Amino acid sequence: MKLLLLTGFLGAGKTTLLKKWLKETQSFRIGVLMNEFGDMGIDGRLIEENGLTLLEISGGSVFCACLKEDYILGLISLLSRDLDLVIVESSGMSDPSNMETVLTTVKEQAGKGYDYLGAVSIVDARYFLEQQKVIVAINRQIAYSNIVVVNKIDLQTEENLKKIEKSIHEINPKSCIFYSEYGNVALPEILNAISGRPIPDAEESINTPENRLKTGVLTCEKPIPKTDFMSFVDAIKPYTYRIKGFLKSDKGNFEVSSVGTLSHYRHWPENIDKTEVVIISSVGIKIVSLVHRTWKEMGLKAPIEFK
Template sequence: MRTPINLFTINGFLGSGKTTLLKNVLENNKHLKIGVIQNEFGKIGIDGEIIKKDGLEIVEVNRGSIYCSCLQLSFISALKEMVEREVEYLIVEGSGLADPSNMNEILDALHSVMPNAMHYKGSICLIDAPQFLDQLEEIETVESQLIHSQLAVINKVDLVNTNKIRKIKSVIKEIKPDILIEETTFGKYDMEFLTKNLVEISPMHFGETSNSVDNKPKTLSMTFDKKVDRSKFKNFIDLIKKDCYRIKGFISTNEGFTKIDAVGPQVDLINSEKENLDSKVVFISKIGPQIIRPIFAAWESNFDFEMKLR
């Protein structure tokens, strides 16, 4: 009889550091056969480029939330595919706007077609220390992600003072009293959680997901085929960031290939170890399709060649 796969999920709002944590898990556990399912709202997957490597079992499920009815069948199919690939561990990285309240339904559906194929060990919620308290007030899914997790990892603690960390911990415990809490920077976290059954420490909560086709955020993808001036691209991002939940991607610049990562007021342009990728940027809009006009206006004020937006 096949040994059940150890299944973990990683949740956390846009820009909290989920993919960085996942990359660290993979780098520090090369002796384990770990599979990954990555979920993004956009048509183009960006985060998969960060962790892809030879031998990695990865499936991407894009164009919405895996917890929404619009993608549940695709999610279950991806879970079944990982069973067939015979991985030992499976980590599912949900989109930053995903609401995992109905994870129990997903597990029940999988069990009905593949009994005892997976052992759900729990969810890790990444907390963006500088942004969390504001996000909690503005965005419903931030609280849901926390309620339906067993371990909260407060990331980027180097960017806030001890009083704010203390406040964040207090708020987390008010929302989920039995949750475990850890702190980290740059997504560097003790991977010991892989050996634990987090659900035994902090049981699952059940509910209905708030993700639906009707409230799915507008996501746009930009591509272009010329090198850009890095400082001008930063100016372009600064003009539109207030209307976006998240901006991320890879671009070819006069200073080399660059990773773009913007959430809230923070904009990071980082030299990328990836090379020879097409320039592509994804925007997750706060204002729906109305974001299209500001993007084109900001582009035209900085660049004199065309890009494609879809």
């Protein structure tokens, strides 16, 4: 069974890319192992609509020591399914550089192993140059990847795209770069390009429990006025890396996605019980105060939980 690793920082477009691959590739039987950074599976819900084999591991990075066991058991369980390809979509903060060690353990435990093809890392062209300076995991993801997909190129200038290419090759001279808007790179193209490329050497992962980001889930049982919620997101997004989830509003249900200064609200046709939004803080624990105080200062009446 073949295995492909998909990495990328929060909001780079991993889930969009994966959804396209699943929709467009009917000739493969694909299993997906997803790793959610927060305690709640938002990406899982987005993928599940395609009705496929999906395992979710949440609460941190699968490469962190404390979740590695769940990860290994998940990979073993997928090995027993009738699949052609397993794609591991790792959390945005993952450092995958000890992937090979994980796969060796899987082989020892299960008695059979995966045919590991390599890693694809997706980066957000709009924010890459800033993010790469401060987020170690992005550099490690690129260093360990065979292919780097530079996504959202429509939001970046030619000049900066050249800088991005230079920077990626400085980190990993052997990597093959694809460029895309909205994750439009076909899976067969990736599989063609990746075959035969050497796998970068294994290293001790930097994903230790202590470098986890503060994440919290905001929940609200009552419908929230959509415009109020949008103002709330605008007010707190400067203090976040990512806001992602589902809004139950007076105007219906919406999928919410915010990264940097961009926010998207897409109508969500299915029924949801309540608003559930994962907020990944860029200011540590202070996000708890910011969420509660902003909600109160804006005069929003619906009671929220944030934990």
